Amino acid sequence: MSLAVNSAKWTQTMQVAWSNQLVYKLNFLMLVLGPVLVFFFIKYNLWSSIFSMPGVTTIQGYDLASMLEYQVWVMIVALLAQSYNNMKLAEDIRLGRISSYLIYPFGFWQFHTASFFGTQVIQIIVSILTVFAVAAFGFDLNLSLDQTPAAIAFCVLVSLLWFAIAFILGLAAFWLDETWVLRVIFVIIAQFLSGAIVPLEIYPVWFRSFLDYTPFPYMTYVPVKLFMGAYEGHIGTAFAIISFWLTVSVLVATWTWKRGIRMYSGAGM
Amino acid sequence: MGTIIKYARIYRGFINTCISQATSFRLHFFLLIFMDLFFYISSLATVDFIFDYVPMIGPWNRDQFLFFISFMLAIDQLHMTFVSEGFWSFSFELRTGHLDFHLLRPAGTIFSVFFRHIRAGSLLLIFVPWACLIWFGMKIPLDPFAWVLLPCFVIAGLILLVSFELFMTMFVFWTIEVYGINFLRIQFQQLSRWPAFAFKPWPRRIFTFVLPILLIGTPTTGVLLGTSPWYALLYMLAATLILWGLVRWLWLTGLKSYESASS
Numbered sequence: 001m002s003l004a005v006n007s008a009k010w011t012q013t014m015q016v017a018w019s020n021q022l023v024y025k026l027n028f029l030m031l032v033l034g035p036v037l038v039f040f041f042i043k044y045n046l047w048s049s050i051f052s053m054p055g056v057t058t059i060q061g062y063d064l065a066s067m068l069e070y071q072v073w074v075m076i077v078a079l080l081a082q083s084y085n086n087m088k089l090a091e092d093i094r095l096g097r098i099s100s101y102l103i104y105p106f107g108f109w110q111f112h113t114a115s116f117f118g119t120q121v122i123q124i125i126v127s128i129l130t131v132f133a134v135a136a137f138g139f140d141l142n143l144s145l146d147q148t149p150a151a152i153a154f155c156v157l158v159s160l161l162w163f164a165i166a167f168i169l170g171l172a173a174f175w176l177d178e179t180w181v182l183r184v185i186f187v188i189i190a191q192f193l194s195g196a197i198v199p200l201e202i203y204p205v206w207f208r209s210f211l212d213y214t215p216f217p218y219m220t221y222v223p224v225k226l227f228m229g230a231y232e233g234h235i236g237t238a239f240a241i242i243s244f245w246l247t248v249s250v251l252v253a254t255w256t257w258k259r260g261i262r263m264y265s266g267a268g269m
Numbered sequence: 270m271g272t273i274i275k276y277a278r279i280y281r282g283f284i285n286t287c288i289s290q291a292t293s294f295r296l297h298f299f300l301l302i303f304m305d306l307f308f309y310i311s312s313l314a315t316v317d318f319i320f321d322y323v324p325m326i327g328p329w330n331r332d333q334f335l336f337f338i339s340f341m342l343a344i345d346q347l348h349m350t351f352v353s354e355g356f357w358s359f360s361f362e363l364r365t366g367h368l369d370f371h372l373l374r375p376a377g378t379i380f381s382v383f384f385r386h387i388r389a390g391s392l393l394l395i396f397v398p399w400a401c402l403i404w405f406g407m408k409i410p411l412d413p414f415a416w417v418l419l420p421c422f423v424i425a426g427l428i429l430l431v432s433f434e435l436f437m438t439m440f441v442f443w444t445i446e447v448y449g450i451n452f453l454r455i456q457f458q459q460l461s462r463w464p465a466f467a468f469k470p471w472p473r474r475i476f477t478f479v480l481p482i483l484l485i486g487t488p489t490t491g492v493l494l495g496t497s498p499w500y501a502l503l504y505m506l507a508a509t510l511i512l513w514g515l516v517r518w519l520w521l522t523g524l525k526s527y528e529s530a531s532s
Contacts, residue, residue, distance in 0.1 A: 027449030034456040041460055041476070045468040050319070050326055059322045181300045185307065192311035202318050 009106045010114045017118025032126050035075050043071040060201035072134050073224040074196050079127045081159040089170035090179040116163045144229020151226035157242045164249035174260030195221030215245040283385045291389035301390035327466035332408040337490045339401035341462045344426045346398045354386030356438050360447030366529050415493045422489035430485050432512035442523030461485045481508035
């Protein structure tokens with residue numbers, strides 16, 4: 001009985017998340033079109049222009065086709081992993097709306113996690129459609145049967161890590177009036193250091209060695225290389241490292257919530 | 270003249286309010302500075318890393334390309350400081366009916382809505398993109414006349430960028446939710462940060478003559494570097510005038526469909 005009731009709460013919340021995402025259809029369409037626009041008009045054009053230079057056939061092992069394939073998978077990983085934003089979470093805290101969650105039979109983190117799952121379902125559908133659309137435009141996506149299941153599983157962990165980090169940054173609303181800037185800072189840093197702009201092989205060796213000690217390469221570069229079937233490291237180690245960072249993030253989120261709720265003043269009550 | 274003085278006084282009021290607001294939330298103030306700084310570093314470093322493997326991209330070498338990126342960052346810095354917040358708050362004003370208060374004020378409503386938020390933190394960083402711009406300009410090197418034109422061209426690029434973004438934001442009257450439009454607006458900003466020659470012919474034509482974002486930086490830097498003819502600037506002027514005409518028309522049409530939610 002309890003399981004059924006709990007499942008219903010999670011399902012209902014996911015449905016609310018779907019409705020929120022899809023209520024402004026034009027808005028949703030623009031969110032989907034944005035990354036595709038960037039891929040086709042910036043990345044495709046820029047890399048085509050670079051590789052059309054006399055004498056430039058490969059850059060650090062990437063020819064034009066593999067560079068474009070890399071960029072397509074960057075787009076897909078971003079769609080799968082970075083969809084959730086913590087704006088509502090921070091707003092709930094700042095405007096004192098978490099008072100409701102404290103007395104409801106469905107808690108704050110459960111509500112936001114269910115919303116995240118709901119958003120993920122939409123993003124998975126969008127990602128699959130994007131893969132088909134890109135393939136229909138003639139891009140050769142050499143899906144590796146060996147590494148694709150690992151890539152998908154890895155993306156699940158990456159999306160959970162992004163969610164956990166977004167959750168922590170949203171919880172900063174207990175102390176800060178505005179938290180969006182934290183998220184934007186994190187996105188800018190993560191995009192640059194995770195290989196979302198250019199493959200990490202293009203960065204200087206000393207810089208890549210430094211990145212190995214951070215979670216960033218595992219947030220884009222590793223899942224992309226897994227999708228391409230070109231990941232040369234040990235897959236088990238990669239899973240262990242992303243799981244480690246995920247665990248750390250969940251622990252930090254739990255700790256932050258406990259600290260934050262102690263000083264929650266219930267603004268507006 | 271009287272109108273200019275009136276608006277200058279209003280704008281001074283906006284600046285004073287924003288400075289006192291920024292200094293009240295000090296951590297947010299410093300985080301904004303850090304955010305902008307990291308953005309500048311990542312933009313320049315990405316191009317610099319690519320040039321470790323290629324001698325030229327299109328007709329430009331490393332210094333010319335980094336000069337272009339610095340030019341776009343200088344525009345971006347002014348944009349972030351003086352106008353960017355307004356694009357986010359407009360939807361809130363529409364949804365909550367707060368636009369009523371702006372409409373009643375004895376000043377231009379577009380001015381009151383879009384130019385009242387100034388990011389004091391970003392203002393402090395003005396020297397960063399300009400230092401890069403001067404550094405790469407000296408490495409090229411630019412001729413004396415180009416140095417005189419440089420600040421005017423940055424302002425002209427900013428005006429075109431703001432005109433284009435106002436044009437896009439007017440559609441919020443019909444979409445209501447601004448997140449999608451702003452997301453798309455940011456993607457267009459990304460497109461504009463690359464020179465026109467990096468695009469294939471068809472996208473280049475579309476983003477020059479239909480959605481003129483490639484006119485923000487390419488013609489002006491091209492004239493400064495001697496790779497574009499001076500009359501390319503006329504396209505920029507024409508695009509700005511047409512966009513302002515469209516903004517005015519969309520604004521008046523949009524106001525007719527505005528429902529004044531809280532009234």
